[in-house]
Amino acid sequence: MESVSIEDFYKETAALVPADINKEIGHFNIFKIDDFTASLKKGSTMPYNRRAYYKISIISGRNKAQYADKEIDIEKNALLFATPKIPYHYVPQDDNQFGYFCIFTHDFLVQNKSGVVLDDLPIFQPGGYPVFQVTDEAVEEITAIFKKMYKEISSDYAYKYDLLRNYVLELIHYGQKLQPATSLYPSHTAAARVSSLFIELLERQFPIESPHQKLQLRTAKDYASQLAVHVNHLNKVLKENTGKTTTDIISSRIVQEAKILLKQTDWNISQIAYSLGFEEVAHFSNFFRKQTALAPLAFRS
Known part of the structure; x- marks a missing residue:
């Protein structure tokens, strides 16, 4: 099984790299699902690989998601979290795919100085619950965060990446609140x-x-x-x-x-x-x- 790097992602999608990304330690970018509609048409298959980056997506549309040993049929809306540890892919089941996704590396969040270790968080743990089917109301709340990120990454605000880190953490905590309590509070050996x-x-x-x-x-x-x-x-x-x-x-x-x-x-x-x-x-x-x-x-x- 191959591991898809950040560079591979840009080659595969022909997406534009932020002009000032080299000033940053780590990497972050955000995209609209709509911009990838042609490559995500019904029946297309995202390779079942590990990615060398983290990814958070909010998707509206019928999909089939496969994550580790789980396969989930998504009827309408889904919030997905992906980690470099675990291979995944999803296959669109209709032509109406909307939403956003962001990609980032571990080093990107290191700078927020919070001491957060991504792989220690329940949302990114093997055997956890990384795919959530959410309501229309939840989609509005989550999309609002993505829209702020999408707007901010194009701004000339000197501290925009600090703000973007906070938005990423907000999405992570939103997802963790959706998890069963048993996965959030494991036995403390x-x-x-x-x-x-x-x-x-x-x-x-x-x-x-x-x-x-x-x-x-x-x-x-x-x-x-x-x-x-x-x-x-x-x-x-x-x-x-x-x-x-x-x-x-x-x-x-x-x-x-x-x-x-x-x-x-x-x-x-x-x-x-x-x-x-x-x-x-x-x-x-x-x-x-x-x-x-x-x-x-x-x-x-």
């Missing part, structure tokens, strides 16, 4: 508690707001010590809950902050390296290149 405390401890160190500020917890052993658990236990718990090791999660969060500092500050590379816990600039450069395939200066430019 000891392992889940350790995972939750680790993420809280990690996020508490960010954002980095001064070149004199320095990460205090840098390694898996540092976090295990703070949580009063053995480092092997912490690794086991995180691997079971997230599929990633402690070091992988820490490295991912540090590189996200590094991208923000490189794009949004004028700090030199030495200052950024120090604030992120690297004693040597060369160590930071090697770390960043390993994570992104780019040198820090190349990413900044």
Whole structure:
């Protein structure tokens, strides 16, 4: 099964990329379903693939949606949430398809500084409820949010992407309110508690707001010590809950902050390296290149 990238999406749809998108860390865009009517005609099939981005759609029209092992017949209106973790597609069942959809990457929401980890949210959990058939009244409320996004992305407002992040979070919370209570409040096991405390401890160190500020917890052993658990236990718990090791999660969060500092500050590379816990600039450069395939200066430019 292939994974469809952001670049693949634009090639397949010939959609226009926002002119100022390169100023942003991460990616966001919004579209009208109507603009894709020709390629979404009855009987056409969206490839059943994973996408390397998140997608939220509000669609009016008869459709058949397939998400993981679920197949849902949609008679009129649907609100859909898609995650890079799970393959999906939907097949229009009539020629009257209307609505909006937005696509965004994980890095896009990182900048809102809320500590939100998308894959920890119930709406994006495997086995969750990502497709909702909604009323006409709900469609009006949801469409109003999409219309504000559609208008805002074309504006010259300096902080429009901050506003767009808030609209995306509003859609996510709207969807989570539609979920059964059992999926919103899972049993809180000891392992889940350790995972939750680790993420809280990690996020508490960010954002980095001064070149004199320095990460205090840098390694898996540092976090295990703070949580009063053995480092092997912490690794086991995180691997079971997230599929990633402690070091992988820490490295991912540090590189996200590094991208923000490189794009949004004028700090030199030495200052950024120090604030992120690297004693040597060369160590930071090697770390960043390993994570992104780019040198820090190349990413900044």
